[in-house]
Amino acid sequence: MANTPNPGRLIAHVDMDAFYASIEVIDDPTLEGKPVVVGGPPEKRGVVAAASYAAREFGIHSAMPMGQAVRKCPHLIRISPRMARYRDESIRLMGILGTFSPTVEPLALDEAFLDLSGMERSIGSARELGQQIRAKIKAETGLTASVGMAPNKFVAKLASDFDKPDGLTLVEPSEAVSFVQNLPIKKIWGVGAKTAAKLDRIGIRDVAALSKSEPSVLKRHFGVLGLRLHELAWARDDRPVVAHSETKSVSHEITFAKNQKSTALLKGVLTGLCEQTARRLRHGNLVGKTVTLKIRFSDFATVTRQDTVGHPTEDAGEIYEIASRLLELEREVDERSVRLLGVGVTSLLRKSQLNLELFGPEQLQQDTPSLDADQGDSKRDRLNQTLDRLEDRFGPQTTQRARTHLATGESED
Ligand SMILES: [Mg+2]
Structure with missing residues (x-):
């Protein structure tokens, strides 16, 4: 092996x-x-x-x-x-990836590792799973992705680059060594122009030669990096995929064209901000526990107030309940005019992580708790999803939930 x-x-x-x-x-x-x-x-x-x-x-x-x-x-x-637009799309992308695996590790706005170990079995094959990921990204964002699939991170990253754009490259475990050894040596992680020149001087000009060199010799020339290069030349990489939310907070704010003083009007605007924030959360497949209200007064003094919901949420109504209470508590709003209003949600979790937390391994082995108690929630989820789809197609003006969104200024994002 x-x-x-x-x-x-x-x-x-x-x-x-x-x-x-x-x-x-x-x-x-x-x-x-x-x-x-x-x-x-x-x-x-x-x-x-x-x-x-x-x-x-x-x-x-x-x-x-x-x-x-x-x-x-x-x-x-x-x-x-x-x-702001690219970040929004990135949240959506990571949300899509989160539906395929709870273990998504974003590297940048536009790239991520996914641990899919074992998941290919229910789909049929790894290649089909890769095609499904690409198809879902294309259907939901209109954008193309290149996907590399391999037994480890190092080879997967090389593979996504192999057939770009709009490609899928699957490297089976048995092919990993020859795949890596047939690439130019500069593709090896850690080999820049300087290291390549230095390798050249000791007679190493390709990955196969690198794999055959003595680790002790590589260590003498390159230190710990030398040992690492030798491992990579054999396509060995044990680094785990570490799931974390790339998104620390989801927020939406408005700068008024004209400073505002009326609490009633601010509350109306707040409704719209909460709905936009909730929509972004749902796009990202995220839920959050902490709601933050941000107020900037006409003199640019800025206050932020926050409070925590009992359970992670993505619901505009629940976010609004907290945000409007925080607004009511802000006494100065009556006296000074407001220049900017913002709502944010932090302490984020992926919805898929939430399910894992609620139904941990122990519970799953016992009888799975009935989901019927949550019927009200799932009905609301469906409503929210339908509204999101409408908004995606026709823009935010199409759907107006119970309260009115007063568009009094331009969004600041
Ligand atoms: Mg890219």
């Missing part, structure tokens, strides 16, 4: 294709197929943060100075980054 690393494990690395640029194309379909980059303007010494595949054909890539990118492609379309 020495040449079959991590048997029994199945790790996926999901990497969105040209994430920021692709979102811009989704939002403005006239950009489809055109050379699009996201990044700051050349006169401000901007850098390319993302390049569409049409832009890459001109030799443009991320981290390139914008001035250089424009010289390579004079009709390049440059868009300033809209981080």
Whole structure:
């Protein structure tokens, strides 16, 4: 088994294709197929943060100075980054991934590891599972992802890069060593230009040569990194996928075009903010326990107040109950006018983690508790999901729940 690393494990690395640029194309379909980059303007010494595949054909890539990118492609379309939009889409993406595994480890807004060990059995095969992940991302976001699947993180990350964009590369445990040993040595984690040159000087020019070198020799030249390189050359990597929520808080806030003093009006606005926040939570497959109210007065003094719900929630009504109570407690609102109002939810959990906590291994072995007691909740969940779908299709104006959302200013995100 020495040449079959991590048997029994199945790790996926999901990497969105040209994430920021692709979102811009989704939002403005006239950009489809055109050379699009996201990044700051050349006169401000901007850098390319993302390049569409049409832009890459001109030799443009991320981290390139914008001035250089424009010289390579004079009709390049440059868009300033809209981080709040990308973050929103990332929350949605991680939420989708969370429906496939409770163990999702985000690495960036647009990439994550998933531990899928054993999960391929109920689907049929690892490849089918990978296709389902890609199909669900495409259906729910309109964006494409490249997925690598392998027995460990190191090989999975190499695999997602192997057939980009819109690809799926599955590396079976028995193929992992030859997969890694056929890649250029610079693909090995930790081998940059400097290390590659140094390896070259001691006669190591490819991964196969690296695997055959003496660990003690590598250690003498590269220290602990040398031993690590030797392990990687044999596709060995035991690092676990560590689940954590990339999202620390979900919030929504509004800066008023004109400062506001009326508590009644602020409460109306608060309703809309709570609904937006709840919607983001649901998109992210998240629930949270702590509700934060943020008020910025006309003199820019800012107060935040928070309170905790008894149980993790994603419901606009429950969030509103707490936020409006916090607003009522804020005596100064009567005296000073308000410039900005915001609602946030923190202490977040994935819904899938919540289920695991509620029905831990012990309970699962006994009779699973009846879910019927929660019928009211699941009905509400269904209502919320239906409203979300409507809003996704027709925009937030379509659905107005019981209270009115007063649109008095522009959203600050
Ligand atoms: Mg990416």
